[in-house]
Amino acid sequence: MTTPAPGRKRRRTSGRRAPGEHPPAEHPPAGQRPAGPPAAPPAERRPPAAPFPQGERFPAAGPYSPAAPYPAEQYPAAGHAPVEPAPAPAEPASAEPGTAERASGRRSSAMRSAKRSAKPSPRRDSAEEPEGILGRLEAWGLSPVQQKLVLGGAWTAAAAAVIGALLLAIAAIGNDYVPEPPAADTGTAASQPRPAAYRGWPSSKVFAPIAQSKADPLLLPLKDVFAEKTLTEGRITLRLTGTKLDVACAEAVWGRTLTDRLAQAGCTQALRGTYTSADRRYVAQYTLFKLRDAASADGLVSSLATLHRGGWVRPVDPARPLFTADGHSEGSGHAMGHYAGLVWIGRADGAEPDAKDDFVSLSLAVRGAEKAVFRRVVAVAPTP
Incomplete structure (x- = not known):
C-alpha cells in the first residue's frame, strides 16, 4: 500500500456534485418514447418570478405563480397541434404608495356620478305631463293646503281684475250713460x-x-x-x-x-x-x-x-x-x-x-x- 504524500488530502469521490455541474442526460433508446413525462428541469433553469410592487397582493396560484410548481412538459398526441395556454389577466401596477387609495376614491366618485346620471330627469315628457291645474301644483311639490291657497289667490285676483275692468268701464262712460226710459x-x-x-x-x-x-x-x-x-x-x-x-x-x-x-x-x-x-x-x-x-x-x-x-x-x-x-x-x-x-x-x-x-x-x-x-x-x- 502506497502511503500518500504528506500535506495533500485525498479527494473524496462522493455522489455530491459541484455547483454548476449537471448530471449526464439520459436518453431513451431510439424508437422508444419515454414511459412518463420528462423530469422537471433543474431549479436553476426555472424562469424567475416577476417582481410585484410594494403594496400589491400576489395573484392567485396559477401556472406561473411563484407559489405553484413549474408546469411539467406534456407532449400532445400525434396529429394534434399544440395549444398555447391562455395568458393570465394582467394586474395594474401602482407607481407609488397611496395610488390604490386615490384610485378607489376616483372609482367611488365615478359610481356616484353614474348613479346621478341614472336618476330620471325631473322634466317630464309631454305624454307624462300632469293633467289639470291640481296635477301641475302637485308636480311642483305643493301640499294640498298650499294648492288651495294658490287657487284661492288666483280666483281672488281674477275677480278683482274683472271688477276693476267694470269700474273703469263705468267711469269711462260717465255722464254719457243714457238709461233706457220706461x-x-x-x-x-x-x-x-x-x-x-x-x-x-x-x-x-x-x-x-x-x-x-x-x-x-x-x-x-x-x-x-x-x-x-x-x-x-x-x-x-x-x-x-x-x-x-x-x-x-x-x-x-x-x-x-x-x-x-x-x-x-x-x-x-x-x-x-x-x-x-x-x-x-x-x-x-x-x-x-x-x-x-x-x-x-x-x-x-x-x-x-x-x-x-x-x-x-x-x-x-x-x-x-x-x-x-x-x-x-x-x-x-x-x-x-x-x-x-x-x-x-x-x-x-x-x-x-x-x-x-x-x-x-x-x-x-x-x-x-x-x-x-x-x-x-x-x-x-x-x-x-
Whole structure:
C-alpha cells in the first residue's frame, strides 16, 4: 500500500456534485418514447418570478405563480397541434404608495356620478305631463293646503281684475250713460226736449240752517223767487218772460223715474220761470223744488247726472217752448239745504255754443233767482 504524500488530502469521490455541474442526460433508446413525462428541469433553469410592487397582493396560484410548481412538459398526441395556454389577466401596477387609495376614491366618485346620471330627469315628457291645474301644483311639490291657497289667490285676483275692468268701464262712460226710459215713457222721451250735458253740485255748509224742511216750513211765494224782472251777469242780461207754480211736483216734470224720485224726496213745491236775453241770442229756465231735507236734495241733483235724458222739467209754456228736442242745451243741478234748483240754458236757435258764446255767465245770470233761498237762510238763522 502506497502511503500518500504528506500535506495533500485525498479527494473524496462522493455522489455530491459541484455547483454548476449537471448530471449526464439520459436518453431513451431510439424508437422508444419515454414511459412518463420528462423530469422537471433543474431549479436553476426555472424562469424567475416577476417582481410585484410594494403594496400589491400576489395573484392567485396559477401556472406561473411563484407559489405553484413549474408546469411539467406534456407532449400532445400525434396529429394534434399544440395549444398555447391562455395568458393570465394582467394586474395594474401602482407607481407609488397611496395610488390604490386615490384610485378607489376616483372609482367611488365615478359610481356616484353614474348613479346621478341614472336618476330620471325631473322634466317630464309631454305624454307624462300632469293633467289639470291640481296635477301641475302637485308636480311642483305643493301640499294640498298650499294648492288651495294658490287657487284661492288666483280666483281672488281674477275677480278683482274683472271688477276693476267694470269700474273703469263705468267711469269711462260717465255722464254719457243714457238709461233706457220706461216703456210707457218711450214716446214721451223721444219728443221731449232735454239737455245734452248735465252736472250737479251738492249742498254747502252755508245752507246748514235750512237742511231740514221743518226749520223752514213756509212755502215760497212765486213773487219772492222771481221778484227781479231783469238779471245781469257780465255782458249778458236776461229778462223774465214767464212763471208758474205747481203744488203737485209731478206736473212740472216728465219721465216716470224723475216723478218717482220727487215723490220719495217729499216734494211740496215746484216753481218755474223763463228768461230771454236782451239780444234774443239766449234762452234760460230756472226751476226750484222744495224737498224734505238736504239729503233728498243732494240725491236728486246727483241722480240726474245719469237720468236727465230719461226725465227732465217741462217748459213753462208748452205752446211756445224755449228749447226743442233736436236743439243743443245744457243743464245743471244745485242743492241748497232742502231746496234743489235746476238750471236749463241754451241758444235761441238751438245751435251749439261757439267761441263767442259765454254759457258760464249765462248760467250765473239765471241763478239770480236763488236769492230767495239765501233770504230764507237769514230768516231762519239771523246773524247776531
